[in-house]
Amino acid sequence: MIPFDFEYYKPDTISEAVNTFHDLQNQGKLVIYYSGGTEFITFSRINQLKADAVIDLKGIADCHVLEFQGDQLVIGSAVSLNQISESNLFPLLGKTFKKVADHTSRNKITLGGNLNSQLIYREGILPLLLSDAKVKIAGIEGELVLPLENVFTEELKLDAGQFLEQIIIDKNYTALPFVSIKKTKISKVSYPVVSIGALVKDQQIRAAFSGVCQYPFRSKQMEAALNESSLSKTERIDKAVTLIPSEIIDDIQASREYREFVLKNALLEIYDSLEATLA
Structure with missing residues (x-):
């Protein structure tokens, strides 16, 4: 109660x-x-x-939109995680959401709720950061469409009275090769020790992370290291890990050292999964 x-x-x-x-x-x-x-x-x-x-x-009807409109995928903030997964309109986002909570909870949890979560993970943001998504924000001044990166710094930064109305994604991103990996301590729907979303665009890996730091992030410096072809896979990963933008979490889910170990192995899995698309 x-x-x-x-x-x-x-x-x-x-x-x-x-x-x-x-x-x-x-x-x-x-x-x-x-x-x-x-x-x-x-x-x-x-x-x-x-x-x-x-x-x-x-x-609000506009918060329930889930469809392609021309060359853009539009998803309303009140669309549930299960609706997004089952639509398969953006497979990377759908697969990411299938690993958040249990099936019953995903019928209630919405896109907007996940992105504005008080929990540090907010895993739904990962595919959106990778796909250069835009956000439609409603407020007293009207509706604004802005690049997600303009309003996301560790979390969504909205002014008082504003709310997330829709996410807008270029259709081309929804068909790119991708992989979604979530490593947990116990069950597959637990909070992540490490969660990574990755896709390949223009023969380059893009990667975004949750569970590693106190906030989800995409680091272009880490991506540059992961795509440094003069280095071996292990060397790229070691270099990328040194470029993590904040301290690795040390908590009840996993120690800092164990998280780093899991992260490196997850990145190796991403290379294995996407290798054919990088050739």
């Missing part, structure tokens, strides 16, 4: 959602948006999240 009372709103339009947010905020209330509500319920029950009012985005 959630140990506090809150007001609940489910607007039908973007403008209604934004105006409701600002009206409530002007009344001095703590307001949050949600789409799936999974984390709101979980963290509220253990007193790690509180709100005076919640605005449910699932009533």
